[in-house]
Amino acid sequence: MNEARWLTDEQQRAWRKLAGVITVLPTALDAQLQRDASVTHFGYWVMALLSESADLSARMSDLAAKANASPSRLSHVVSRLEKNGWVHRRKSPEDGRGSIAVLTEAGQAKVVASAPGHVAKVRELLFDGLDDDQVRQLDEICAVLLRQMGYHAETAMPMRRQDSSQAGG
Amino acid sequence: MNEARWLTDEQQRAWRKLAGVITVLPTALDAQLQRDASVTHFGYWVMALLSESADLSARMSDLAAKANASPSRLSHVVSRLEKNGWVHRRKSPEDGRGSIAVLTEAGQAKVVASAPGHVAKVRELLFDGLDDDQVRQLDEICAVLLRQMGYHAETAMPMRRQDSSQAGG
Numbered sequence: 001m002n003e004a005r006w007l008t009d010e011q012q013r014a015w016r017k018l019a020g021v022i023t024v025l026p027t028a029l030d031a032q033l034q035r036d037a038s039v040t041h042f043g044y045w046v047m048a049l050l051s052e053s054a055d056l057s058a059r060m061s062d063l064a065a066k067a068n069a070s071p072s073r074l075s076h077v078v079s080r081l082e083k084n085g086w087v088h089r090r091k092s093p094e095d096g097r098g099s100i101a102v103l104t105e106a107g108q109a110k111v112v113a114s115a116p117g118h119v120a121k122v123r124e125l126l127f128d129g130l131d132d133d134q135v136r137q138l139d140e141i142c143a144v145l146l147r148q149m150g151y152h153a154e155t156a157m158p159m160r161r162q163d164s165s166q167a168g169g
Numbered sequence: 170m171n172e173a174r175w176l177t178d179e180q181q182r183a184w185r186k187l188a189g190v191i192t193v194l195p196t197a198l199d200a201q202l203q204r205d206a207s208v209t210h211f212g213y214w215v216m217a218l219l220s221e222s223a224d225l226s227a228r229m230s231d232l233a234a235k236a237n238a239s240p241s242r243l244s245h246v247v248s249r250l251e252k253n254g255w256v257h258r259r260k261s262p263e264d265g266r267g268s269i270a271v272l273t274e275a276g277q278a279k280v281v282a283s284a285p286g287h288v289a290k291v292r293e294l295l296f297d298g299l300d301d302d303q304v305r306q307l308d309e310i311c312a313v314l315l316r317q318m319g320y321h322a323e324t325a326m327p328m329r330r331q332d333s334s335q336a337g338g
Contacts, residue, residue: 017311
């Protein structure tokens with residue numbers, strides 16, 4: 001067996017905790033949204049991204065990139081959102097290739113109704129115990145991790161009033 | 170609609186990145202382990218926890234707590250590990266209730282063989298770009314998050330030589 005470069009004790013402790021967070025946090029977020037809004041966290045995220053987009057619509061390939069998802073995962077989730085009447089898919093008018101996802105009125109209403117409860121949960125699970133320095137540190141650390149995993153550090157997850165003027169930022 | 174306490178801009182930026190990390194990181198870890206070792210990250214984690222335990226075994230309920238998993242999720246994963254001959258389940262001799270998971274010789278060999286490649290991936294995805302301060306910050310932040318989600322901050326994910334003397338630490 002080749003000599004591996006093992007983690008330092010400090011790295012190991014941090015990694016064990018982060019591995020715990022990535023195991024537990026998605027489940028906690030899904031549980032709240034499923035119970036209160038009958039939608040998964042990822043489904044909510046996709047709708048929230050559309051709610052920020054011009055004309056409440058986005059090319060599926062762009063949406064996949066923004067949501068850090070593979071095309072097949074996104075397609076699977078959008079199919080479920082379509083069954084609920086929250087999203088509608090249509091062919092791209094420009095080139096006929098690929099398709100465009102559009103947030104329906106019902107989907108918009110779902111995002112607006114779900115946002116306050118969801119943001120309260122995110123505050124409770126994440127931000128209530130973090131001071132301003134830690135929020136900044138978390139931002140910088142996650143930016144490094146996303147870059148190392150080959151993703152844009154600026155993902156999109158709207159967490160404020162849906163009628164605010166910013167889009168995608 | 171009640172007035173929600175929305176996130177600050179700084180919190181929102183950090184949350185979008187963390188949401189990206191929890192979407193992408195499990196997939197990246199699974200991909201490496203599935204390709205190189207035919208095991209999921211969670212399956213590897215469960216076997217690694219057993220490899221650190223006295224007699225290479227643990228009560229299923231204790232294992233679920235250590236792995237931050239629900240009993241049903243753990244049971245599902247252990248069933249798959251059993252099919253591969255890596256873990257074996259037996260009744261508890263003490264009280265006849267519940268069961269005990271034991272790492273088999275093949276399971277032990279699987280952990281030892283998989284660890285170097287996995288730790289290399291964890292370094293590449295996580296630690297190569299983080300300095301010592303950031304590793305400490307990540308540890309402290311994740312400890313806060315785990316406590317807020319009702320979990321012990323000290324989870325276990327062995328990331329060093331399997332023959333080292335520490336157990337569970």
